[in-house]
Amino acid sequence: MQPDRTKARILAATDALFGERGFDATSTRDIAERSGVNKALIHYHFHAKEDLLGVLLDGYYERLTVKLLTAFGQRPTLVEQVEDVLDAYADFLAQNRTFCSIVQREVASGRHVDRIVQGTLPVFQLATTWFAELTPNAVTAQELLHVLTSVYGMVVTYFTYGRVLHQLSGVDPFTDEALEARKLHVRRMVRLLFVELESRMSTDAGALS
Amino acid sequence: MQPDRTKARILAATDALFGERGFDATSTRDIAERSGVNKALIHYHFHAKEDLLGVLLDGYYERLTVKLLTAFGQRPTLVEQVEDVLDAYADFLAQNRTFCSIVQREVASGRHVDRIVQGTLPVFQLATTWFAELTPNAVTAQELLHVLTSVYGMVVTYFTYGRVLHQLSGVDPFTDEALEARKLHVRRMVRLLFVELESRMSTDAGALS
DNA sequence: ACGCGACTTGGGCGATCGCCTAAACCGAGT
């Protein structure tokens, strides 16, 4: 078998196992068995187990960044652009649910935070420049961070807590219809935010109520 | 030393270690060392490592539920009650940041989901009955779940992604001032939601835009 | 004083961990 094919098989197995069990609960032997590859090959191709996670995360963030940056800038108004990016984000998470689990766990453990910050940085900076240009003095940097955190949380929590939501509602949250409904909900919330921002800009004053 | 004191020391060390490293990355020897207790005592008092996590989670959810249910019902209007509950939730997470990390990891791994669902159930049911009484036909069950997920996500994400936010903004998100600012932001978002709900009820029709 | 049950202790069992070594394999270049 050509080495590229081997590396791909190892990475695929790693993704599946890290996603469902987590880094610490997965042994290199598990990965070898799942990918149908000798266990020494993992260390030959990826040096250490830790590096496997690094390569995996870097790949995810590169694909995610490309997808979000291209989703941005397709439609005229800012609201529509934001909606497109959030839709693309939701689609990405739906198609890469292991990514969501892995990041959540690593952030909780404070590991690979640098890599995760670096991965989110391009989109984060794009978002901040949007608002800096569009709402020069209506939104402070602190407030913007809160808004981004909230929107991010709304999108991501739906996927991380998928199992919990399933049990609470009895409905599978990952069917196509359910995902579309979620995206619609997020769009509504974002519209509400924008309405508030615009009204604040027109009155040229801050703070709601 | 009296056994209750021993069990408390073990649980405290378990909480700290599970919180910062996670269940799988923590050994019973780590717990014994941190709590200054013989390693066999852990299995004597708590049977298995897995049970430690169970006891820990049950304790957290009991305290959380009591806190949220008492926070509810102190002020006249529904908006204020919701704000109080969310403030109490944020305070609880701020004072028990390990809880947040632990739950996030376990949910990501699909472990202890039953226990977590059971723990959130009282508050979840209270929230659903609120809206069922107050907005009988303005909000569907599906839509309510989306709203609760979003609000939950807004609150929790701030704490789980504390380290990331710190690096992105350069500001410690866990100072008293920062936490108050976060609570204020969540309150604003909830107010926006309520304004939308009320307008929908007055027009007696659904769907924004 | 003494026995009994609860608690604590050091030591170690078998299993599994990440990683490494030495040898075999294999296709391309000469």
Added chain:
DNA sequence: ACTCGGTTTAGGCGATCGCCCAAGTCGCGT
């Protein structure tokens, strides 16, 4: 035909894992 570098293999090293055992200690009722 034969080297040679890249790839794959079986096997095992030392460390660590969860958990258990037999003995020891302690306080308390009698």
